[in-house]
Amino acid sequence: xxxxxxxxxxxxxxxxxxxxxxxxxxxxxxxxxxxxxxxxxxxxxxxxxxxxxxxxxxxxxxxxxxxxxxxxxxxxxxxxxxxxxxxxxxxxxxxxxxxxxxxxxxxxxxxxxxxxxxx
Numbered sequence: 001x002x003x004x005x006x007x008x009x010x011x012x013x014x015x016x017x018x019x020x021x022x023x024x025x026x027x028x029x030x031x032x033x034x035x036x037x038x039x040x041x042x043x044x045x046x047x048x049x050x051x052x053x054x055x056x057x058x059x060x061x062x063x064x065x066x067x068x069x070x071x072x073x074x075x076x077x078x079x080x081x082x083x084x085x086x087x088x089x090x091x092x093x094x095x096x097x098x099x100x101x102x103x104x105x106x107x108x109x110x111x112x113x114x115x116x117x118x119x
Contacts, residue, residue: 001038001039002039002040002042002048002049003036003037003038003103004036004037004038004039004048004051004054005034005035005036005037006034006035006051006054006055006058007032007033007034008032008033008035008059008062009030009031009062010031010033010062010063010065010066011028011029011031011066011067012029012031012065012066012067012068012069012070012073013026013027013028013029013068013069013070013071014026014028014029014069014070014071014076014081015027015071015081016080016081016082017071017080018080026069026071029109029110031065031083031086031107031109032106032107032108032114033105033106033107033108034104034105034106035054035058035090035094035102035104035105036102036103036104036105037049037054037098037100037101037102037103038100038101038102039100039101054098057098058090058094061090061094062090065086070086075089076089083108083109083113083114083115084115084117086107086115087106087107087115087116087117088105088117090105090107090117091104091105091119095119102119103118104116104117104118105117
């Protein structure tokens with residue numbers, strides 16, 4: 001099994017509704033996103049999946065979140081913009097455009113704190 005991953009980032013603000021601590025206040029992050037697809041075979045070029053194709057599918061989703069207040073951006077205007085919910089949202093949106101198995105989406109809030117979402 002081959003796992004092919006790309007990393008992107010977006011800058012956004014959020015506040016965790018109902019959180020009793022400083023993260024309830026509006027604050028910003030450079031969110032890092034890693035999308036990973038799985039393939040069991042290589043194509044005629046010896047590639048499991050094209051990095052460029054994966055980026056092309058991921059970038060429009062990232063663009064919807066970049067430089068926004070997530071609390072005002074659907075679906076996070078209705079659900080808490082936690083890293084867990086962001087990872088699931090990106091996973092579900094990205095899955096719609098892929099013809100290979102989406103293995104996971106990671107969302108990094110900082111260099112030492114991240115979430116991995118798998119179906």
